[in-house]
Amino acid sequence: MVVPSHLRALHTEDKEAITDLGPITVAPPGERRSGYFTFTRDPALAKYSWPFFSITGRREGPTFLITAGIHAAEYTGIDAAMRLGRMLDPGQLRGRVLIIPLLNRPGFYERSIYVNPEDNDNMNRVFPGRPDGTWSERFAHWLLNEVIAQCEYAVDLHAGDMIEDLVPFVTYRETGNTDVDGRARRMADAYGAEWLVKAMPTGERSGLLFAAAAARGVAAMIAESGRIGQVEADAVARHVDGVQNILRTVGVLDGEPARVAPARVLNRFEWLRSPVEGFFRCAVRVGDRVKKGQALGEMVDLLGERLEAIESSVDGIVLFLVTSPAIKKDGLLLGVGVPA
Numbered sequence: 001m002v003v004p005s006h007l008r009a010l011h012t013e014d015k016e017a018i019t020d021l022g023p024i025t026v027a028p029p030g031e032r033r034s035g036y037f038t039f040t041r042d043p044a045l046a047k048y049s050w051p052f053f054s055i056t057g058r059r060e061g062p063t064f065l066i067t068a069g070i071h072a073a074e075y076t077g078i079d080a081a082m083r084l085g086r087m088l089d090p091g092q093l094r095g096r097v098l099i100i101p102l103l104n105r106p107g108f109y110e111r112s113i114y115v116n117p118e119d120n121d122n123m124n125r126v127f128p129g130r131p132d133g134t135w136s137e138r139f140a141h142w143l144l145n146e147v148i149a150q151c152e153y154a155v156d157l158h159a160g161d162m163i164e165d166l167v168p169f170v171t172y173r174e175t176g177n178t179d180v181d182g183r184a185r186r187m188a189d190a191y192g193a194e195w196l197v198k199a200m201p202t203g204e205r206s207g208l209l210f211a212a213a214a215a216r217g218v219a220a221m222i223a224e225s226g227r228i229g230q231v232e233a234d235a236v237a238r239h240v241d242g243v244q245n246i247l248r249t250v251g252v253l254d255g256e257p258a259r260v261a262p263a264r265v266l267n268r269f270e271w272l273r274s275p276v277e278g279f280f281r282c283a284v285r286v287g288d289r290v291k292k293g294q295a296l297g298e299m300v301d302l303l304g305e306r307l308e309a310i311e312s313s314v315d316g317i318v319l320f321l322v323t324s325p326a327i328k329k330d331g332l333l334l335g336v337g338v339p340a
Contacts, residue, residue: 027054034052039142042131055090063098064153065098068156072108074161076235118136128207149218157222158222163324172222173220177217189262196265200269282296291315296310314336
């Protein structure tokens with residue numbers, strides 16, 4: 001493995017060898033560091049601080065990034081990232097693990113759904129960002145270039161937002177680079193989810209963190225666990241256990257990885273949106289198998305008059321659905337994964 005020049009100091013036995021990963025001061029070998037960082041080079045970003053953990057082993061190895069909370073109300077990912085930051089033992093690591101438990105810092109205490117209140121944009125739709133763009137675009141630019149692109153591996157933890165129910169699944173994006181794609185698939189299979197989605201839906205905005213990371217040569221994936229903004233112990237544990245199994249699988253964390261069934265591949269992901277504004281009466285649940293043309297629910301107006309029947313455009317599995325019935329025109333209703 002070729003070690004980036006800015007990280008070579010970490011492969012010494014010198015406890016004083018501390019280096020930076022962008023705005024983050026990395027822990028010296030054999031130690032853990034936690035605290036807050038900011039992007040001092042951008043005044044609009046610098047008014048916020050972001051939590052981080054840096055855990056560095058004494059043995060040489062890759063840099064593994066764990067992020068969560070790019071959607072501020074997806075709480076199981078945030079909680080799992082905090083727990084991992086406190087439990088990972090430097091003595092059991094090769095290389096280093098960097099954890100940022102909350103990316104959407106402006107939205108967290110606002111309990112913001114989907115978007116960043118600084119500019120009302122979805123922070124997971126603006127990568128690779130721009131240094132002279134909106135708040136979210138500038139954040140994406142600095143995070144990608146100063147932190148993400150300096151890592152070999154990245155896992156972005158997600159959950160069902162406050163108005164989303166879902167079944168656990170993982171996602172990675174194929175780049176055509178056999179090394180990057182192979183490592184990402186190995187990570188995704190090690191997490192232990194039943195379903196793996198290999199592509200975002202046609203027509204959905206690009207700009208996802210993990211896809212931008214993959215384009216920069218980082219083996220990256222998303223893991224989804226948790227529902228409707230709740231902090232459920234089993235959903236948090238799934239993230240914690242899944243990430244640890246990934247770390248063991250790629251050789252960052254000591255121990256034999258658990259044998260888990262490889263995820264079942266879904267080659268397509270279709271998101272259904274409402275053609276009208278109204279009240280959504282949903283007729284399916286997450287995990288249901290549906291057929292093309294099957295009724296999934298209906299849109300009615302505020303007097304209960306039927307406006308539109310909602311039918312599935314594909315055969316597949318309902319991976320998530322919006323639990324709030326209040327739907328704007330073109331509002332998201334649910335997502336169906338389509339098997340190979």
